[in-house]
Amino acid sequence: MSRIPRFVLLASLLLWGSAQAAPPEDSIAQRLLPCAACHGAEGRATSDGFYPRIAGKPAGYLYHQLLNFREGRRLNAQMSYLLERQSDAYLREMAQYFSALSLPYPAPQPTQADAARLQHGLQLVRQGDAARGVPACNDCHGQKMTGVAPDIPGLLGLPYDYLVAQFGAWREGTRHGKAPDCMAAITARLSPEDIGAVAAWLAAQPMPADPHPAASLPQALPLDCGSVGSKEGVQ
Numbered sequence: 001m002s003r004i005p006r007f008v009l010l011a012s013l014l015l016w017g018s019a020q021a022a023p024p025e026d027s028i029a030q031r032l033l034p035c036a037a038c039h040g041a042e043g044r045a046t047s048d049g050f051y052p053r054i055a056g057k058p059a060g061y062l063y064h065q066l067l068n069f070r071e072g073r074r075l076n077a078q079m080s081y082l083l084e085r086q087s088d089a090y091l092r093e094m095a096q097y098f099s100a101l102s103l104p105y106p107a108p109q110p111t112q113a114d115a116a117r118l119q120h121g122l123q124l125v126r127q128g129d130a131a132r133g134v135p136a137c138n139d140c141h142g143q144k145m146t147g148v149a150p151d152i153p154g155l156l157g158l159p160y161d162y163l164v165a166q167f168g169a170w171r172e173g174t175r176h177g178k179a180p181d182c183m184a185a186i187t188a189r190l191s192p193e194d195i196g197a198v199a200a201w202l203a204a205q206p207m208p209a210d211p212h213p214a215a216s217l218p219q220a221l222p223l224d225c226g227s228v229g230s231k232e233g234v235q
Contacts, residue, residue, distance in 0.1 A: 028097045035098075038078075044103045047203070050161050058213050059092075059099035060150030064178065064227045066091040073176040075169075105157045105207040113200035121201030124194060132189045135222035137198065140182075145202070147213035151228045154213060155202050163199035178226035185223060 024030070035054075039045050043055035054062060069079040070086065083091070111118070125145070128136035138145060140152055147154035155163070169175035170187040177183060187195075221228065 055101040061153045062095035075174045111204040121197035142214040149213045160203035167195040182223040182225035
């Protein structure tokens, strides 16, 4: 067996030592890698889990949710702990990083809902229920249901369990938005059957060819929402 020349071995050791001594990368992408533990690689969670996708969401919306966790309007012990010492400026940087990611969406999971339930969900999403003061979901979240920049999130590409859990959190008072909390007001007017139908329909829909949030709504919002158009949003 031939021996490794001494100069080759020495050069290899020097290169190895240099690599070991190199400082770790310090970028926003590197600092936010732990988010992947729950939200998936690059924030693009799968469609069959509990945790939501955050990649590509409007920056203002993400910023307000980070604020809500930090300030206790949304209750999640892990998120609150991670964010309690973060500044507003760093929360904005986090929001802008994830918002700028443009990544493919997975196909929706097969639905277990029957046709009648899906039709009920579709009606609430597209038409609402005027008799109960429930606006159509697309009146706020956009005709494509992919959200409206900078503050309104899309509702497609989210897991059924996550959607139901968020409606439940508004009903139980464990999730709040900045006052006036329009989603809490709307959710209070929905029955459990309504919530299940809307979540089933949304979770079953594929993403449109252009999944990006709309730039604006064609009309004014049907309700005042404290987190929409707030001066605290990401500039």
